[in-house]
Amino acid sequence: xxxxxxxxxxxxxxxxxxxxxxxxxxxxxxxxxxxxxxxxxxxxxxxxxxxxxxxxxxxxxxxxxxxxxxxxxxxxxxxxxxxxxxxxxxxxxxxxxxxxxxxxxxxxxxxxxxxxxxxxxxxxxxxxxxxxxxxxxxxxxxxxxxxxxxxxxxxxxxxxxxxxxxxxxxxxxxxxxxxxxxxxxxxxxxxxxxxxxxxxxxxxxxxxxxxxxxxxxxxxxxxxxxxxxxxxxxxxxxxxxxxxxxxxxxxxxxxxxxxxxxxxxxxxxxxxxxxxxxxxxxxxxxxxxxxxxxxxxxxxxxxxxxxxxxxxxxxxxxxxxxxxxxxxxxxxxxxxxxxxxxxxxxxxxxxxxxxxxxxxxxxxxxxxxxxxxxxxxxxxxxxxxxxxxxxxxxxxxxxxxxxxxxxxxxxxxxxxxxxxxxxxxxxxxxxxxxxxxxxxxxxxxxxxxxxxxxxxxxxxxxxxxxxxxxxxxx
Numbered sequence: 001x002x003x004x005x006x007x008x009x010x011x012x013x014x015x016x017x018x019x020x021x022x023x024x025x026x027x028x029x030x031x032x033x034x035x036x037x038x039x040x041x042x043x044x045x046x047x048x049x050x051x052x053x054x055x056x057x058x059x060x061x062x063x064x065x066x067x068x069x070x071x072x073x074x075x076x077x078x079x080x081x082x083x084x085x086x087x088x089x090x091x092x093x094x095x096x097x098x099x100x101x102x103x104x105x106x107x108x109x110x111x112x113x114x115x116x117x118x119x120x121x122x123x124x125x126x127x128x129x130x131x132x133x134x135x136x137x138x139x140x141x142x143x144x145x146x147x148x149x150x151x152x153x154x155x156x157x158x159x160x161x162x163x164x165x166x167x168x169x170x171x172x173x174x175x176x177x178x179x180x181x182x183x184x185x186x187x188x189x190x191x192x193x194x195x196x197x198x199x200x201x202x203x204x205x206x207x208x209x210x211x212x213x214x215x216x217x218x219x220x221x222x223x224x225x226x227x228x229x230x231x232x233x234x235x236x237x238x239x240x241x242x243x244x245x246x247x248x249x250x251x252x253x254x255x256x257x258x259x260x261x262x263x264x265x266x267x268x269x270x271x272x273x274x275x276x277x278x279x280x281x282x283x284x285x286x287x288x289x290x291x292x293x294x295x296x297x298x299x300x301x302x303x304x305x306x307x308x309x310x311x312x313x314x315x316x317x318x319x320x321x322x323x324x325x326x327x328x329x330x331x332x333x334x335x336x337x338x339x340x341x342x343x344x345x346x347x348x349x350x351x352x353x354x355x356x357x358x359x360x361x362x363x364x365x366x367x368x369x370x371x372x373x374x375x376x377x378x379x380x381x382x383x384x385x386x387x388x389x390x391x392x393x394x395x396x397x398x399x400x401x402x403x404x405x406x407x408x409x410x411x412x413x414x415x416x417x418x419x420x421x422x423x424x425x426x427x428x429x430x431x432x433x434x435x436x437x438x439x440x441x442x443x444x445x446x447x448x449x450x451x452x453x454x455x456x457x458x459x460x461x462x463x464x465x466x467x468x469x470x471x472x473x474x
Contacts, residue, residue: 068265069469071230072289072319074343075421076471083120083466084133084221086112086455088188092217101219101244105457112454116222119428119450119465126422126448131469133224134187137251138180140259148179151254155186158247159215169198170214183251189217220245223460224467225338226299228252229281231292232318234268236308241278241299249273270311271304279304282336282464285343289319289473291390295337296327309364310374324390325362328355338463341383341397341417344445345425346474349387350398350417350436353408357382398443400436407435414452418461422448424474428462430455 090109093101120130141148152174156167173195174182192198192214220226227248229236237253240246253273256262271279283295292312294305302325309323326337340352358380367375379386387395400416401408408416416433425445429437430452437447450462 066265067233068262068267069230069233069235070473071286071468071471072232073286073471073474075345075424076474077423078123078126078128078421078468078471080129080131080470081123081466081468082131082133082136082224083116084187084224085116085120086222087134087184089217089219089221092189092191092213093219101217102242103219103457104459107454107457112457115451115453115455116465119455119462122428122448122450123422123466126426128422129470133221133251133255134183135180136255136259136261138183140254140257141183142179143258143260147254147258149175151250152182155247155250156215158250160243161214166195166198166214169195186215187218187221189213190215216244216247218244218248220458221248222455223282223458223464225460225464226281226336228256228467229284230467230469231270231284231286231312232320234270234318236271236279236281236284237269237273238271238279238281239273239275239277239304240280245280246273268315268317271308275304275307277301277303277307279308280336281467282338282460285337287324287343287387288391290321291324292320292322293324293326293337296325297337298335300336306364306374313364313366313374314372321365322390323364324386325364327360327362335459336464338418339412339415339461342419342421342463344398344419344421344427344440347391347393348396348398348425348443348445349383350400350419350440351383352412352417353399353401353403353405355383356397356399357384357386359383359386361386396443398436398439400433402435402439404435411436413459414456415459415461415464418463420462420466430461432456 086107086109088109090107090112093103093106095106098104098106123130141151149171152171155174156170161167161170170190173190174185177185191212193212195214226238226240226245228238235252235256237256238249240249250273256267256269278299278301279294280297280299283297283300285293287293294300294308296302296305305323305325312318312320313323328337328340340355341349343349359382361379361381363377363379365375365377367373381389384395384397399408401411411433414430414432416430416436419427419429419440421427426448427440427445428448428450429440431437431449432452437449441447455465
């Protein structure tokens, strides 16, 4: 009997997938024990079930380890991050375009790139895999010529090009590029003068003759935090408040739809760019495996928070139990939640002095009495008390500029409260916020200081410039 089972095992090994083979091998080996020792039929059944359950858990663990995304905190050790190296879109900024393109000043591209490269190298030196948006987008559309044409068509539409003859000219223009230079050009913007063979004789062209661009540049792209955000093993593919930034989300759409790294990984979308209400990544902070914070802000609508909460809280494959909606002032200085506070350690946050509260915070949970419904409870309390309650530990708020009115206002303008955690108690900060940086060090926080004279002109800090894709669980 043992010999029969032995040969059966070897034959099976040649024909089945790894996990199926392993399951059968385990069961057959245990059958030998059953036969030799005379174990009852009932015990044999139980052993088989046990083997199956053990292997199912291994399969489940393997699936989790094989996920393309995993972010369940703000401070878990950073493993993989998405950046965008500033490109020619920065040099296509002009004073009269600043408001339209959401900039306050024009960075010097050469220095901005040097600063950004220092940022990327700081992350690499800490063992972080650094990916680039422009590279992933180019690789995504390289999967087929049809995908590339689909992408170009959608890009042209979202650039607001209505003239059919101009659309045709742009399609021809983009198809002359290799994929990576084409993506770079889309991000940089297309000037009218670059379409050499296009005859501007339509009503559309004549009416819009003074505007220099056929497709606007996208200078905000180096703030990769906003167009999409990783939550757990899924993403919010965001609908941005402004038209100029909503175009940025197109690159992420094609990356997650077509890039080999993501397309077969069944990445869930907690929010999608075709929603009618706005949600931006700077308003999304993961406080713990069970608690997600979202700002109701200048850029994010309360209706979006509800949509996100329902999608996440009712998904069986997430650990989130509460979404905290923070109502913050609607102003440029409080643009996103992460411009006014970020987590730097298990129990420490750096904050804008004006956000300490009392605040209106709305705790959204599943309604225990009404299946498939949300329950929202308003809480009015200080930021410290709210965070302590939901993290179940006493927290310390470290005020930007030490709370000094003048220093805080200056350093907050340069994103003194916008830090990127590499690990618990280890963060990346801008060099120019030296007062806040010294205070963080006094609290025992390890700092990686990066140059910031030009990057800061875009009104975003290290957290804004990065989109974590994988963090270790705490």
